[in-house]
Amino acid sequence: MNISTPFPLTxxxxxxxxxxxxxxxxxxxxxxxxxxxxxLTILTxxxxxxxxxxxxxxxxxxxxxxxxxxxxxxxxxxxxGCRSKHRRVTGLDLTGLGLxxxxxxxxxNLSFLSFLYITGNSFYxxxxxxxxxxxxxxxxxxxxxxxxxxxxxxxxxxxxxxxLYLYRNNFEGVIPFSLGYLPKLEILSLYGNQISGSLPSSIxxxxxxxxxxxxxNMLSGSIPxxxxxxxxxxxxxxxxxxxxxxxxxxxxxxxxxxKELHLDVNLLSGRIPxxxxxxxxxxxxLSLAYNQLEGNIPTEIGNLSMLQIFVIGYNHFEGEIPKxxxxxxxxxxxxxGGNNLTGFVPDTLGNFRNxxxxxxxxxxxxxxxxxxxxSLTNCKGLELLAxxxxxxxxxxxxxxxxxLSSSLLRFYASGCDIRGSIPSEIGKLKELQSLSLxxxxxxGSIPSExxxxxxxxxxxxxxxxxxxxxxxCLSNLLSxxxxxxxxxxFSSSIPSTLTVLNDLLILNLSSNSLSGALPIDIGKWxxxxxxxxxxxxxxxxxxxxxxDLKDLTHFSLSNNRITDFKEKFPRxxxxxxxxxNHLRRIKHYVVHLNFMFQAANLxxxxxxxxxx
Numbered sequence: 001m002n003i004s005t006p007f008p009l010t011x012x013x014x015x016x017x018x019x020x021x022x023x024x025x026x027x028x029x030x031x032x033x034x035x036x037x038x039x040l041t042i043l044t045x046x047x048x049x050x051x052x053x054x055x056x057x058x059x060x061x062x063x064x065x066x067x068x069x070x071x072x073x074x075x076x077x078x079x080x081g082c083r084s085k086h087r088r089v090t091g092l093d094l095t096g097l098g099l100x101x102x103x104x105x106x107x108x109n110l111s112f113l114s115f116l117y118i119t120g121n122s123f124y125x126x127x128x129x130x131x132x133x134x135x136x137x138x139x140x141x142x143x144x145x146x147x148x149x150x151x152x153x154x155x156x157x158x159x160x161x162x163x164l165y166l167y168r169n170n171f172e173g174v175i176p177f178s179l180g181y182l183p184k185l186e187i188l189s190l191y192g193n194q195i196s197g198s199l200p201s202s203i204x205x206x207x208x209x210x211x212x213x214x215x216x217n218m219l220s221g222s223i224p225x226x227x228x229x230x231x232x233x234x235x236x237x238x239x240x241x242x243x244x245x246x247x248x249x250x251x252x253x254x255x256x257x258x259k260e261l262h263l264d265v266n267l268l269s270g271r272i273p274x275x276x277x278x279x280x281x282x283x284x285x286l287s288l289a290y291n292q293l294e295g296n297i298p299t300e301i302g303n304l305s306m307l308q309i310f311v312i313g314y315n316h317f318e319g320e321i322p323k324x325x326x327x328x329x330x331x332x333x334x335x336x337g338g339n340n341l342t343g344f345v346p347d348t349l350g351n352f353r354n355x356x357x358x359x360x361x362x363x364x365x366x367x368x369x370x371x372x373x374x375s376l377t378n379c380k381g382l383e384l385l386a387x388x389x390x391x392x393x394x395x396x397x398x399x400x401x402x403x404l405s406s407s408l409l410r411f412y413a414s415g416c417d418i419r420g421s422i423p424s425e426i427g428k429l430k431e432l433q434s435l436s437l438x439x440x441x442x443x444g445s446i447p448s449e450x451x452x453x454x455x456x457x458x459x460x461x462x463x464x465x466x467x468x469x470x471x472x473c474l475s476n477l478l479s480x481x482x483x484x485x486x487x488x489x490f491s492s493s494i495p496s497t498l499t500v501l502n503d504l505l506i507l508n509l510s511s512n513s514l515s516g517a518l519p520i521d522i523g524k525w526x527x528x529x530x531x532x533x534x535x536x537x538x539x540x541x542x543x544x545x546x547x548d549l550k551d552l553t554h555f556s557l558s559n560n561r562i563t564d565f566k567e568k569f570p571r572x573x574x575x576x577x578x579x580x581n582h583l584r585r586i587k588h589y590v591v592h593l594n595f596m597f598q599a600a601n602l603x604x605x606x607x608x609x610x611x612x
Contacts, residue, residue: 051106058100088112096120246270302327314338350375396420402428523548
């Protein structure tokens with residue numbers, strides 16, 4: 001019996017069925033091929049990452065050894081990012097894992113990679129040229145590793161690159177000119193390497209550039225001119241190099257949005273271009289210290305109303321500090337020390353209500369009655385005040401010094417021909433850690449209020465005319481490390497209370513009129529490295545506790561009345577151990593000639609042996 005369908009198919013319907021069947025097979029085949037291709041490409045990515053794992057010889061946190069396994073999907077590996085659409089590796093972040101090893105060429109197969117961060121590890125060797133295949137790469141951070149060799153020129157072919165960080169490595173040679181071919185580059189960070197040669201002019205052709213950091217290298221030559229507008233450039237840091245020559249006069253014509261300019265610690269000469277003060281009105285940081293720049297500080301400095309840091313110390317600037325500097329009301333750091341500036345310290349410095357650091361040292365500045373100190377009482381956040389080595393600043397230190405910032409940490413006023421006494425109000429500066437008033441003409445005694453500065457670490461009062469006994473209350477200064485009271489007229493004995501200063505490193509009481517015996521418990525100064533008691537009237541013998549000063553490298557007792565060596569050091573080996581062992585262990589150990597010679601004569605210790 002023939003079996004037939006109730007509705008026989010026409011020839012046209014058969015053809016349509018075949019078409020749909022073929023289309024379905026094509027679709028199934030297509031998706032099968034896509035799936036196969038995706039599996040193949042993700043396996044390529046996996047293989048590249050496994051090659052990196054094999055090149056890591058130290059993985060202190062065992063991140064790769066425990067997590068990067070074929071049993072886990074590669075997109076779930078630590079530090080690996082994938083795009084959901086294609087399931088390809090698009091990002092790799094292994095920051096700060098302490099990894100040690102080299103980069104394999106296989107990383108060049110990660111063709112979808114857009115960011116690669118391995119900063120803060122110890123990768124070394126040269127960068128493999130295969131990384132030039134990463135044409136989708138936008139962010140590359142190899143900073144803080146140990147990579148070496150020259151910065152490869154092929155980096156200029158990564159045209160999608162936005163940020164390039166190669167800082168703190170061992171790169172050497174020159175900066176490749178090809179980096180100027182990166183049309184989308186925003187940040188270039190090459191600082192802390194051993195790069196030499198000149199700055200390539202091509203980097204100033206990148207209109208997208210925002211930040212350049214190439215400080216702490218060995219660059220030489222002059223800074224190239226800027227031939228086009230760089231409207232996005234905000235930070236330029238070429239400090240700590242060997243750059244020479246003048247700063248181009250028209251350099252700042254094309255940098256209207258510059259916010260930070262760091263050129264300190266170079267060999268630049270000439271004047272600051274006037275264009276800087278005309279066009280860079282957004283400038284917040286201007287750091288030019290430690291160069292060979294000259295000329296006056298332009299009155300146009302007042303135009304830079306956004307300036308917060310103005311550092312021009314240790315150049316050859318001359319003339320007066322212009323009063324227009326008072327317009328910089330946002331300034332928090334002003335350093336013009338180590339120049340040839342003259343004239344009065346402007347009272348307008350008090351306009352800097354945000355001022356934290358003021359350094360006027362080593363100039364030829366003057367001030368009537370130190371009136372500038374009165375204006376500085378308006379600077380409530382001041383932490384450092386230095387006007388030392390300005391011999392034309394003279395007069396008495398006013399009591400209003402106690403009204404300075406309660407945050408003041410360091411006060412330097414040595415070498416200023418200051419007369420009178422140390423004002424008791426100085427004891428109000430409770431946060432003070434360093435006080436230097438040496439090389440002046442101060443008289444009278446040390447005020448007891450100074451003993452209230454219990455955070456003081458460094459006290460320098462050398463070379464004045466201070467007199468009276470050394471205050472016993474200095475023992476309150478338990479943070480004290482350096483105490484310099486030499487070349488004054490102090491009398492009486494060393495207060496026995498001073499031996500409670502257990503952290504004292506250097507003690508200089510030389511060239512006074514001190515007398516009496518040395519403190520019996522001198523051995524409590526366990527970490528003391530340097531004692532100078534010379535040119536006084538000390539008498540008696542040397543306490544045996546000196547033998548406990550194991551870190552002592554300099555001990556001067558010359559021109560005193562020290563006696564009875566033999567009574568306190570009855571055995572030849574005892575004094576010899578104090579001196580000879582220290583001398584052998586620390587070559588620069590010094591005990592002044594008369595002390596050593598007397599000891600050598602008393603105990604028959606060969607002079608040559610003591611000094612060897």
